[in-house]
Amino acid sequence: MITVALLSRPGLMDPMKAVLARELPGVTVASWPEPAAREADIAVCWKPEAGALASMPKLKLIHAIAAGVDNILSDPTVPDLPLCRIVDPDITSAMTEFVLWSTLYFHRDFDRVVSNSRDGVWQRYEQRAARDRKVGILGLGELGAAAASRLVELGFTVSAWSRSPKTIAGVRAYHGADALDAFLSETEILVSLLPLTASTIGLLNAERLSRLPKGAALVLCSRGEHLVADDLVALLRSGHLRGAVLDVFEQEPLPADHPLWREPGVLVTPHMAAIASWETIALQVAENARRLLRGEPLLNVVDRARGY
Ligand code: NAP
Numbered sequence: 583m584i585t586v587a588l589l590s591r592p593g594l595m596d597p598m599k600a601v602l603a604r605e606l607p608g609v610t611v612a613s614w615p616e617p618a619a620r621e622a623d624i625a626v627c628w629k630p631e632a633g634a635l636a637s638m639p640k641l642k643l644i645h646a647i648a649a650g651v652d653n654i655l656s657d658p659t660v661p662d663l664p665l666c667r668i669v670d671p672d673i674t675s676a677m678t679e680f681v682l683w684s685t686l687y688f689h690r691d692f693d694r695v696v697s698n699s700r701d702g703v704w705q706r707y708e709q710r711a712a713r714d715r716k717v718g719i720l721g722l723g724e725l726g727a728a729a730a731s732r733l734v735e736l737g738f739t740v741s742a743w744s745r746s747p748k749t750i751a752g753v754r755a756y757h758g759a760d761a762l763d764a765f766l767s768e769t770e771i772l773v774s775l776l777p778l779t780a781s782t783i784g785l786l787n788a789e790r791l792s793r794l795p796k797g798a799a800l801v802l803c804s805r806g807e808h809l810v811a812d813d814l815v816a817l818l819r820s821g822h823l824r825g826a827v828l829d830v831f832e833q834e835p836l837p838a839d840h841p842l843w844r845e846p847g848v849l850v851t852p853h854m855a856a857i858a859s860w861e862t863i864a865l866q867v868a869e870n871a872r873r874l875l876r877g878e879p880l881l882n883v884v885d886r887a888r889g890y
Contacts, residue, residue, distance in 0.1 A: 583608035587622030589630035601864035692784035712737035718769030777890030
């Protein structure tokens with residue numbers, strides 16, 4: 583039978599153990615760096631220790647516990663084995679909810695009225711129809727495509743940017759680096775749902791963010807490393823940008839004394855946009871383990887060359 587190793591900070595993945603034991607009779611589940619983990623066939627990872635995967639001689643499959651695999655591929659010694667990620671309808675729905683909420687937060691001026699309500703200020707703002715609000719989604723994959731379609735259903739004017747050409751009903755689709763400025767220049771609420779790769783790290787810097795029209799807002803649901811936070815703060819303080827909902831950060835948890843918590847116009851959320859349950863993750867790992875044993879195609883395999 584097979585051995586599954588869990589590589590993460592101690593105890594994080596313990597809730598998966600019972601599900602894996604139930605789904606894969608006879609499986610050995612060991613936490614890194616227990617000796618049995620070093621002999622594993624499958625490694626299930628969140629931020630594995632650098633070099634750990636390369637030191638596992640029997641390894642056949644690396645499995646992420648998230649939609650993004652940047653936390654694994656950041657280790658240059660990761661062996662060239664199949665790498666799978668989590669794709670789940672509940673994650674997609676949760677992310678769509680978060681994007682809708684963030685869009686409405688700016689579109690319906692909740693950012694302003696929540697602040698006003700604390701100060702006893704009765705102020706109404708001019709209302710705009712959804713069709714007059716331009717929402718732009720960076721990334722049209724599992725999550726970006728679902729959020730874009732739902733925004734279209736609500737009547738927003740939606741555009742999106744991806745690496746390769748895409749067609750989604752009602753969405754103005756841009757692709758490729760050359761089209762990024764044109765996409766940004768017509769986006770009032772920018773939602774990032776890109777994977778973190780060598781091509782997307784630091785993408786949201788002063789140069790790119792200043793292409794957004796004056797008064798635009800940012801919703802960052804992808805990875806903290808996509809954003810140059812100091813550049814965002816400068817554009818907020820200059821009045822070019824209106825606000826930002828930030829769900830992800832270079833350092834997580836964001837330290838309590840980090841200035842972003844108190845930056846006017848910034849709302850910090852604790853990487854909560856879409857969280858898969860341990861049951862869901864373990865069931866997907868178990869399904870891929872069975873496929874591996876039977877020699878069948880694996881689900882949700884990452885393209886290592888693209889990095890996502
Ligand atoms: P996905 O299915 O792999 O889609 C990625 C999209 O980004 C694709 O449309 C891809 O273009 C596009 N893209 C990648 N590199 C690009 C580049 N250099 N230029 C332009 N477009 C590029 O990913 P997903 O499942 O939607 O997840 C997206 C990300 O969301 C994850 O990687 C993760 O970081 C983040 N996430 C965050 C949370 C949270 O709670 N905050 C939860 C889940 C996921 P093509 O279509 O042309 O390939």
